[in-house]
Amino acid sequence: MAQFLDISSWLLLSLGGVFVFIGGLGALRMPDLYTRMHAASITDAMGPVLIITGIILQAGLSLASIKLTAILLFLLVTGPTASNALASAALLAGKRTEQARPFEQGRTE
């Protein structure tokens, strides 16, 4: 049982790390603000869920896991809200999405 918990928490942590990495990569490489935000929101949503669930599996049933759940809830509520506020601020500031076009052109511009 302990080994099963270790393996699943290891899997969740690694998967969370992969999602955060993809989010970071997308935030760097995507062509305009909105697509970058879209990429970064993976870090907001999937990253904490997987990583904190992985840590909870390590912590077991204790006060620490309750605190971790509270942190997870907090992140799940605030992350999308921050994304929403950022997007509406960008829209208000007059940023428009670029027309969908091949990725390469967006970069070499």
Place this chain on the structure above:
Amino acid sequence: MTVIFGVFLLTLLVITAIAIVQARNLFVSVMLSGIFSLLLAANFFLLDAADVALTEAAIGAGISTVLLLGALVLTADSERAPSTNRLVALIVVVTTMLVLIYATFEKPRFGDPFAPVHQHVAPWYLDKTREAIDIPNVVTAVLGSFRGYDTLGEVFVVFTAGIGVLFLLGARSGEYAQQGPIDSAQPGGLRHYLIPRVVGRLLMPFILLFGFYVQFHGDYGPGGGFQAGAIVAAAVILYALLEGEDRALRVMPRGLLTGLIAGGALIYGAVGLAGIFLGGNFLDYSVLSSDPVKGQHLGILLIEAGVGITVTGVLLSIFHAFAARDKF
């Protein structure tokens, strides 16, 4: 593992510092300085200094960023091109750096039990905390009781700094607080943005609750007045950002904030004087109750409350002083 992680964090810290110096856009600089503080907080935590980490995260990364953004509204958003000769500055900085690096050769190894800092009064504090004060968090015992004078000094530094900033920014008493009914059609804060508002309202009680938890749990875990004051102030600043500054001033008018600034410092000093009147020394809490240990608990509780009240008052006053300047 800790060493690798520490070196990693410190490297990021240096990179962030260079980026702050390089950035010409001040908004970018402010955001980077927030990241800098957060990295520093992570580093403190890695060194088992949870109390310091909490303070750095709450004040350095949280409130300072908000205050700097408030200051940014009043100034230009990009740095002026440097005009003076930078050679002298460069020489001074490089010399200081060399001296500091030379000084680190004399430092004891990290975690060395025979380091001078572990030979002086620290063992005595660790020994006596259980017997004389009997709270699990030695940091709070040292800050609140053993070195109560130093913390008193810190509170008065915060107090003086707050008063100084208020004078500099020319906070005018109560002008906005006593206005007529708030015109709800007038845009203030983020009143028209539904989602941040709803979520902000949802979070506010929890942030306040967490602030009080940090305040009163300081005896048992990381926390205390400085951190709690910053968290409570952050909750009210969040309210001001969402609902408009005038509504926040209705909840906590300027007069109340000034009262908090002075009142917290006053509580601290009064607890100290109470020690004298009850026959002990200044800031000796043992005489506050018939049982010396209970007296210590009571004294630490009261002075931490004083610290929290002053910090909340000062941070909110500075925030409102910046926000009021915006309207001229």
